[in-house]
Amino acid sequence: GRVVKNVAGYDLTKLQVGGFGGFGVITELHLRLRALPRADVTLIARGGRDALTSAARALTAAGVGTAALELLSPALAADADWVLAARFVGTEGSTPAESHQLDRVTTVRWEVLPVERSGAFWGLAARAALGGPVSLRLGALLHGLDDTLDLMTEHLGEALVSAGAGTGSVRWAGDAPVEEIRALRRLAAAREIPLTLERAPWQVRRAVGHFGAYHEGVGPLVGRLRDTFDPGQRLSVALEGQD
Numbered sequence: 001g002r003v004v005k006n007v008a009g010y011d012l013t014k015l016q017v018g019g020f021g022g023f024g025v026i027t028e029l030h031l032r033l034r035a036l037p038r039a040d041v042t043l044i045a046r047g048g049r050d051a052l053t054s055a056a057r058a059l060t061a062a063g064v065g066t067a068a069l070e071l072l073s074p075a076l077a078a079d080a081d082w083v084l085a086a087r088f089v090g091t092e093g094s095t096p097a098e099s100h101q102l103d104r105v106t107t108v109r110w111e112v113l114p115v116e117r118s119g120a121f122w123g124l125a126a127r128a129a130l131g132g133p134v135s136l137r138l139g140a141l142l143h144g145l146d147d148t149l150d151l152m153t154e155h156l157g158e159a160l161v162s163a164g165a166g167t168g169s170v171r172w173a174g175d176a177p178v179e180e181i182r183a184l185r186r187l188a189a190a191r192e193i194p195l196t197l198e199r200a201p202w203q204v205r206r207a208v209g210h211f212g213a214y215h216e217g218v219g220p221l222v223g224r225l226r227d228t229f230d231p232g233q234r235l236s237v238a239l240e241g242q243d
Contacts, residue, residue, distance in 0.1 A: 037091075038090070039091060040087070040118065041088045041089075042088075043086050043088075043099055044085045044086075044110070047108055052083075053149075055107070059106060064102070064105060066088060067087045069084070069085070070084070070125055071083070071084050071165040073161035076160040076162060084108070085113075085122075086110075099112075128160050128171060128173055130199075131159075133201060134173065134199065135199045136171070137169060137198060138195050139193060148188075149161070151184065151188065152170060155176070155180045155181075157174060159173060160173040160174055178208060182207070
């Protein structure tokens with residue numbers, strides 16, 4: 001059937017998007033198109049990771065209206081340092097005014113990315129998940145971004161990392177032993193940080209499972225959802241513990 005957003009109960013759209021086909025098959029899509037903005041400006045700052053995450057928190061706390069605020073590892077940014085990118089889109093009058101707040105709110109040095117390079121830059125960030133045989137994402141709160149990055153790099157290495165510096169979400173791509181991925185998932189679950197395996201060879205997916213370990217009490221809820229939306233158990237996704 002058609003999946004719609006149910007504002008009175010479960011958000012079925014998000015359930016389907018995050019289900020990797022485990023709760024239904026998409027047969028029809030309706031897309032909403034928006035006009036291109038009149039102005040599109042990207043500024044980047046280079047430096048140590050902690051300094052850049054601190055700058056991102058300052059921008060978020062100050063309510064600076066970025067369209068995107070992304071932190072990239074040196075390997076992903078093809079740079080010697082970590083890179084924090086702030087993107088502003090809107091009218092020709094409002095966008096420069098918003099971008100000028102960066103120097104006022106933060107202490108890092110910003111530079112404007114030339115227009116001819118900005119499209120390639122954001123395309124590179126969007127394709128980060130394709131840079132290795134395994135890609136996964138973790139969802140942390142913004143104030144826990146540094147700890148989440150430390151935990152991830154301790155077990156998986158730095159590799160190709162992009163982080164929504166204004167939201168706390170982290171994506172990693174590379175290659176790592178199954179045991180390290182499972183260890184990261186267990187430790188992340190203890191901190192209530194969900195880990196989702198986005199892409200991996202089948203043997204890794206079967207050993208690790210798509211989704212992170214359930215927080216206490218969530219398992220029965222997911223079970224009831226499966227009973228409701230897939231009573232015949234026709235759809236299947238890899239879960240921890242399956243052989």
